[in-house]
Amino acid sequence: MLIESKEPTSVADPWTLYLYAMKSPATKEKYLMRLGKFLDFLGLQGTLEDKARFFAERGKYDSVWAFNSILEFLQAEKERFNRKEITAGTIRNYVKSIKLFCHMADVSISWEKITRGLPRGRRYADDRAPTLEEIRKLCEYPDRRIKLLVYTMVSSGIRVGAWDYLHWGNIRPIEQDGKIVTARMLVYADEDDSYISYITPSAYRELAEWMKYREESGEIITDDSWIMRDLWDTQVKISKGLVTIPKQLTSIGVKRLMERAIWAQGLRKELEAGKKRHPFPTNHSLRKYFKTRCELAGMKPINIENLMGHSTGLSDSYYRPTENDLLQDYLKRIDALTIQKDETVLQEQVEDLKEKSKDNEYVVKAKLQEKDEQIQILMKKQEKFEQLIQTLIDSGQLKQSTH
Numbered sequence: 001m002l003i004e005s006k007e008p009t010s011v012a013d014p015w016t017l018y019l020y021a022m023k024s025p026a027t028k029e030k031y032l033m034r035l036g037k038f039l040d041f042l043g044l045q046g047t048l049e050d051k052a053r054f055f056a057e058r059g060k061y062d063s064v065w066a067f068n069s070i071l072e073f074l075q076a077e078k079e080r081f082n083r084k085e086i087t088a089g090t091i092r093n094y095v096k097s098i099k100l101f102c103h104m105a106d107v108s109i110s111w112e113k114i115t116r117g118l119p120r121g122r123r124y125a126d127d128r129a130p131t132l133e134e135i136r137k138l139c140e141y142p143d144r145r146i147k148l149l150v151y152t153m154v155s156s157g158i159r160v161g162a163w164d165y166l167h168w169g170n171i172r173p174i175e176q177d178g179k180i181v182t183a184r185m186l187v188y189a190d191e192d193d194s195y196i197s198y199i200t201p202s203a204y205r206e207l208a209e210w211m212k213y214r215e216e217s218g219e220i221i222t223d224d225s226w227i228m229r230d231l232w233d234t235q236v237k238i239s240k241g242l243v244t245i246p247k248q249l250t251s252i253g254v255k256r257l258m259e260r261a262i263w264a265q266g267l268r269k270e271l272e273a274g275k276k277r278h279p280f281p282t283n284h285s286l287r288k289y290f291k292t293r294c295e296l297a298g299m300k301p302i303n304i305e306n307l308m309g310h311s312t313g314l315s316d317s318y319y320r321p322t323e324n325d326l327l328q329d330y331l332k333r334i335d336a337l338t339i340q341k342d343e344t345v346l347q348e349q350v351e352d353l354k355e356k357s358k359d360n361e362y363v364v365k366a367k368l369q370e371k372d373e374q375i376q377i378l379m380k381k382q383e384k385f386e387q388l389i390q391t392l393i394d395s396g397q398l399k400q401s402t403h
Contacts, residue, residue: 014056014105015049021104023191024161026251034097041073056105063108070098070114081119088119129289130280134267135339141261145228148210149254150286151203155337157290157308158197160258160283161251162187168211169223173204174327180204181331187309195309196323198330200338218243228254258282290337297336303329 018035022028036048044051059066077091095115102109130138135154139147152158170186183204188194199207207227214229215221228249232242249257259282262268268278280288287308294304303326305311321329 013053014101015052017104018052018101021100024164024251026161026164026255029252030093031097031100034094035101038070038073038094038098041076042069052101052105056101056107059102059105059107066102066107067109067114070109073098074114074118078117078119091118128280128285129292130267130285132339134280135286135289137265138261138267139339141265143231143257143261144210144213145231145249145257146261148203148206149228149258151206151339152199153283153286154289154339155200155203156185156187156197157287157294157304158185158187159287159309160255163228163249163251163254165189165191166227167223168221168225168227171199171204171207171227174198182327182334183207184327193309195306196326197307197309198327200334202338202340214243214246219246220244255283293336294333297333299329299333 019028022031032048035052039048039051039055042051042055044054046054055066055069074091074094077086077094080086081088081091095111095118099109099111101107135150139150153160165188166185167189170189171183173180173183175181180201182198182201185197185199186194187197211221211225214225217232219225226246226248229246230242230249230253262282271278291304291308294307295301300321303321306321306326307330
């Protein structure tokens, strides 16, 4: 039996493969920007795609040229680092972008030699988490999506890239005694690195009100509806159709919305001379806020790592908290993660205080009544004793006993 020969299948385009390798739009934006700076350094002409394809094609048959090109670029970046213009982390981020492209384009590079000469970064970040007052100020920005964004990120610790995967069906409220005490969130659903986290009752209420508003405006809400979407002009009738055709707001859009809000609310200003960083990052600072508040509230460190989707290394083999373990530990820290207690929560707390006050009042009254009864008994005993003394005096027995 003869088998018909076929032309060999062509290798996939390296540029297409590079884009395919990046899941998150936010990651893609950063990687493309860094790769573009590297290719511009080489003096290549054309679009970013053209320059990338040229590097891939030449790099395959001239790996020495590719290696030297990367080395020269990183050496120039090291000089900037020595002048304190950039951080060591910035250089390593360039390496990640270039390395991924070379890997997808089958360009052979000795990365061990490349990375050996890179400067070491700090083991800690010199930025901070925003304060509670700063977060509340941020939530005052006049875009109805900002509060639910901030509340959700602060109380769950998710990365900004998680918004690319969050559907309404990924969030489910948890009730106890008829009250919503938290909501379970499946982060990166349907992905290999999915994990469970939780949000505060106030964060869930903001999300639920947002979805209700969209539904009342004409959008069909299902479990597959994206949590974040574009806005529409409710004052213009012709735009009404856009409500029923929601456009997802990706992590890039979320990041830009947060940046606009931070600048507009006066929480970010132009950097002073000599400074390279703002006091706190736009989105990652909320993740840092979550971690800090959980630590201060006494949550188990390994539970914090699990709720943030971090790998816990060797401890994965020895301690695997159940979902209920995480839930119970999280419920104890709700107050520490709540930004602004809404009227419903405050009213519930007032009612609880009233009930406690009534209980205390009943206890006090019972104690007073018990004291009154004891006093009455003592008074009656005293009265009987005095009567007995008087009887003895009248009979002369008390007088005789004294001689």
